Amino acid sequence: MHVIKRSGRKENLDISKIRVVIDFACKGLNVDPLELEADAHIQFREGITTKEIQQLLIRTAAEKISPQTPDWQYVAARLLLYDLYKDVGHLRGYKVKDKLNGRYKPYNPDSFYDLIKTYTEKGIYGEYLLENYTKDEIDELARYINPDRDLLFNYVGIKILCDRYLVRDEEGKIIELPQEMYMLIAMSLAVPEKKEDRIRWAKIFYDVLSKHEVSLATPTLMNARRPFTQLSSCFVLTVDDDLYDIFDNVQKAGMISKFAGGLGIYLGKIRATGAPIRKFKGASSGVLPVVKILNDVMVYVDQLGMRKGSASITLDIWHKDILDFLEVKTNVGDERKKAHDIHPAVSIPDLFMKRLRERLEGKEVYWTLLDPYYCKNVKDGKNLEDFYGEEFEELYQHLEKTLPDYAKRQVDPFELFKRLLSVIFETGEPYVFFRDTANKLNPNKHAGMVYSSNLCMEIVQNMSTTTHLEDKLLEDGTIIHKKKSGDVVVCNLGSINLGKVHTKEDLERVMPILVRMLDNVISINFYAIKEAEYTNKRYRAIGIGVSNYHYLLVKEGISWESEEHLKFANSLFERIAYYAIKSSMELAKERGKYPLFDGSDWSKGIFFGRTPEENQTMSTNGLDWIGLAEDVKKYGIRNAYLLALMPTGSTSLIIGATPSVDPIFAKFYKEENMSGILPQVPPEVDKYFWHYKSAYHIDQRWSIRAAAERQKWIDQAQSLNLFIDPENIDGPTLLSYYMMAWELGLKTVYYVRSRSLTDIEECESCSA
Structure with a gap:
């Protein structure tokens, strides 16, 4: 039998060369190399290329991956690496020797x-x-x-x-x-x-990356070293009730998507359907047309053909257009009101959840949908949506009593939330944002407020609209548009691989490196829009997340559905929080505190809404929270926001970790994505087979309770997925999950993932 080499030369098939490659791939692993050789050899043919042989070996090894024999995933990896070494060596003009002996250097x-x-x-x-x-x-x-x-x-x-x-x-x-x-x-x-x-x-950055101790967000991995260093994952826009600003934000969304940024967009300020325009009653067509425009922008600006642009759009649950907004992704109703390519999110105040709870207790209560047009300048020149907590509740209740009937609409809070749950059953969305919890615990509330979250629901940072000041025409025909920048949130993300880094000692070593890397991302970033640069440099906000959480639990012998899990989560994230704050404080000594530090909760020694003494009392790790608070007061911190548990879908796959804080989907499954159909098993599944429990078999109340323990030590939020089996869950149960999430102090709920929903997109923008 003859083979064709990469150079095009024909020669006799030499099994010994194939055995050398197979031995290299199988060395030290719990597999039988003869089994791979025999199964692959069956498929050889006259005139096969050496490249095809390599592909055959890779495919054969990949097909052998199972929970009982997971080491085949490393065999397939080494075979693919060998193929890559040969291709790159050939392209760059250096020799990669066939014989893998001591002198063999793939690099x-x-x-x-x-x-x-x-x-x-x-x-x-x-x-x-x-x-x-x-x-x-x-x-x-x-x-x-x-x-x-x-x-x-x-x-x-x-x-x-x-x-x-x-x-x-x-x-x-x-x-x-x-x-x-x-x-x-x-x-x-x-x-x-x-x-x-x-x-x-x-060298230090290389070590933590190459050892898979930390991972960086997809845009950072893709674009660091490239001419355009757009390294940030996600951006959050706030759209004003003004035609110029609406289309200015459409343009911003296009530019951000062009450079592979994900988007969160808040539309709650836009007047509702039927509101006046320049005092002409009934003229406004409301929020839905803007949603459709943004939907089309995301489809059109498709990130160099790699994937569609991606945006979540948030509306308040008191907005008069909310019922139409809930239907934008469903498959029934008027297709002209649909936007199938965006991700809807709903912002919910405590007052709604209180009334919903009262309604469930049998009391007669209602919820009033309001038109933002009639909720402007309600206090101190601010609109209703610019308040939260008790102030919001007082103003809202005043408006629902005093506004004319054409400016409001009364609905049953239970029926409204039931409709929201029905849409979630069908589409997995909308996402949910608990605005009062987010704002009360915002460490930078002195400088602004939060209206919504980002595309993946883990970022909670100050937002504001841009003010358009004037257009000026110069004599030479130059037109200058002058505007005052608002806060466009920028997500600079990285994650810690808990499978390798979780002890005090490891966190104390690795966390300063990751904080420094993310702070450097801000310094070298390419900004598609100037507002993002302005905000990023004022706050220098970062988001540190984790991967391999489920693997760490099973490695520690901790059951997901246990009180031990809750204690472990609390203790682990206390350590993460402590060393993140300490690292940012140490960096501030060297580089200076972020410009808006003075007046923040950080500057008062208040972390996560608690005093230093309260944190010291809560500590289970013996960490010096009181001393750290004094150091932060004295030296400041470098980054206004620090911790956010983002999805880590694709980057977890790269480092062989379980994703973010999610439980595994299954002990073995095949995932289809841009790289084809990929067999997946969790880390060390053969060793911990009986310790792993898949997401759809876990009582989700344990996941919510664990998230609540983590949230105590997180200044932003978490991309919390809920996993349901439609055949074994009903509406009241799903409703109880959301009530529990709100009552336990969570700020957001991301997807509800269902076994029947196979087309839920993984957020790559925030993958870290």
């Missing part, structure tokens, strides 16, 4: 500088790499790269990395290897460091 450190130089000249890498690093420094970093860390990848991880993250040339060929990717990202994020420290920090 060629001598080619690293040429890689950067060649592809910077072609506009594929950013010029800042060569501007900030000399050839000698790049050569030093190239020698620091550790190829053995490639063996940490499983098959799904390296497949996704190859398909979507490793940089390609103009012809679509991969030009860099995984460890080179990590080093180039580390070099990019070390650019803001002092010249004399830059190499040291690049």
